[in-house]
Amino acid sequence: MRESTAAIVGIGESRVGRVTDRSALQLQTDAAQAALADAGLKMADIDGLLTTPVRVEHWNMPCGVVAHHLGVRAKYLSTVDIAGASGCGMIHQAAMAIATGQCTTVLCVAGQNLLSHSTRATAVKSMAEGGSAHPQFEVPYGPLVPSLYALVAQRHMHEYGTTREQMAEVAVTLRHHASLNPNAHKREPITINDVLNSKKIASPLHILDCAIVSDGAAAAIVTSTERARDLKMKPVHLLGQGYGCRHSHIGDTELTTTGAVDAGAAAFKSAGLTPADMDFAQIYDCFTITVIVELEDLGFCKKGEGGAFVAGGRIGIGGELPVTTHGGLLSAGHPGLGGGFFHVIEAVRQLRGEAGERQVQDAKLALVHGNGGVISIHCTLILGGVAA
Numbered sequence: 001m002r003e004s005t006a007a008i009v010g011i012g013e014s015r016v017g018r019v020t021d022r023s024a025l026q027l028q029t030d031a032a033q034a035a036l037a038d039a040g041l042k043m044a045d046i047d048g049l050l051t052t053p054v055r056v057e058h059w060n061m062p063c064g065v066v067a068h069h070l071g072v073r074a075k076y077l078s079t080v081d082i083a084g085a086s087g088c089g090m091i092h093q094a095a096m097a098i099a100t101g102q103c104t105t106v107l108c109v110a111g112q113n114l115l116s117h118s119t120r121a122t123a124v125k126s127m128a129e130g131g132s133a134h135p136q137f138e139v140p141y142g143p144l145v146p147s148l149y150a151l152v153a154q155r156h157m158h159e160y161g162t163t164r165e166q167m168a169e170v171a172v173t174l175r176h177h178a179s180l181n182p183n184a185h186k187r188e189p190i191t192i193n194d195v196l197n198s199k200k201i202a203s204p205l206h207i208l209d210c211a212i213v214s215d216g217a218a219a220a221i222v223t224s225t226e227r228a229r230d231l232k233m234k235p236v237h238l239l240g241q242g243y244g245c246r247h248s249h250i251g252d253t254e255l256t257t258t259g260a261v262d263a264g265a266a267a268f269k270s271a272g273l274t275p276a277d278m279d280f281a282q283i284y285d286c287f288t289i290t291v292i293v294e295l296e297d298l299g300f301c302k303k304g305e306g307g308a309f310v311a312g313g314r315i316g317i318g319g320e321l322p323v324t325t326h327g328g329l330l331s332a333g334h335p336g337l338g339g340g341f342f343h344v345i346e347a348v349r350q351l352r353g354e355a356g357e358r359q360v361q362d363a364k365l366a367l368v369h370g371n372g373g374v375i376s377i378h379c380t381l382i383l384g385g386v387a388a
Helices: 024-039 062-070 083-099 120-132 145-160 164-179 192-197 260-271 288-297 341-352
Strands: 006-013 048-051 076-079 105-113 200-202 215-224 236-245 280-283 365-372 377-384
Touching (some): 024 105, 048 062, 164 288, 236 260, 236 341, 280 288, 341 377
Antiparallel strands (some): 006 236
């Protein structure tokens, strides 16, 4: 296992769900202030800032808008846009800025009022118009993002015999995890039959196979391992990272194998660890099929075995590999580009032993995976707790 040079020393979240009294900037401010309080720091201690674009407002230079609003005098700042992989990417970019001496303490923050700004239908439509589909070969046929992921599900079912029930089990398990998360958007229990009988969106995906749309923001503070020793919270160390991109548009891929293969392999290699070493995994879950495919590609099971892997309680808390323990995009919340950042926040909480009813026993090592586009860009982090 490699020696860490950067650590996450503070985490924070805003309220998640339908938060009608907060703008995108106010949600990000809530999360940032919570992270500062968690770390025992002040805004004046921050000299680096990373954020993502928002889809609800037209901000010129989002990192500049956020830095000015928060009063951060940053020596390094950037807007990261690798869609759902941005949360993981921000952590790694913060670590690189610290390693090169550009700054010492980086605030990473992302989120927006995606739900209360409009509607779920409008949000889905805007994502479809944001470049997920190829403008010449796909857009003319009118696919929404669920339509494109449905192609992945259909092919996986055809090639490997994956069933709708297995996909539904992902939704049921993550909803159970969300039921144990007091800040989750959707906490009411669901069953496999609930998923299978819910509104069909794009065959074989039903609405409960699809991520929800939420308001919310998350924040994390990254600093050097040396400085982290003097702060109040247990540091969570960045041990490895990797990226992968095998296509931009879904028509350019074989559908059932993704750049997660490359991102995961690079992350494990840089950390000097293997999938078998992980105590839990925070897997990006924009659709139930995404979890199945990414578990395979990241090496937790062989290609084609993901459906069987998620069955029988294996990915639940207390199972062989607890997955997305806060409830994920399917249930905990999905405010757009910031959605995958909550996976990072939950990993830190688990590695500190602060997850309450959903705590993974003896959690010391974790994988966090983000996916941008239609299984397009991937970023994987390997995180370790203080005793790792």
